[in-house]
Amino acid sequence: MKLWVTPKGDKWLCNECQKELQEVIEQEKWRAALEKFEPMLRCSECNHGDVEIFD
Numbered sequence: 001m002k003l004w005v006t007p008k009g010d011k012w013l014c015n016e017c018q019k020e021l022q023e024v025i026e027q028e029k030w031r032a033a034l035e036k037f038e039p040m041l042r043c044s045e046c047n048h049g050d051v052e053i054f055d
């Protein structure tokens with residue numbers, strides 16, 4: 001999970017959402033402030049964590 005500094009505030013994004021938002025990231029010049037592998041973190045876009053939960 002990476003913490004992105006965006007014009008609308010900081011956002012945690014998972015890899016999937018990062019791919020989806022790649023164009024916006026480039027257009028708005030988001031900056032990755034830090035990366036953490038922390039299962040409790042939730043992505044701001046999809047609300048999922050880094051750890052996949054299969055049910």
Ligand SMILES: [Zn+2]
Nearest residue numbers: 014017043046
């Ligand atoms: Zn996500």
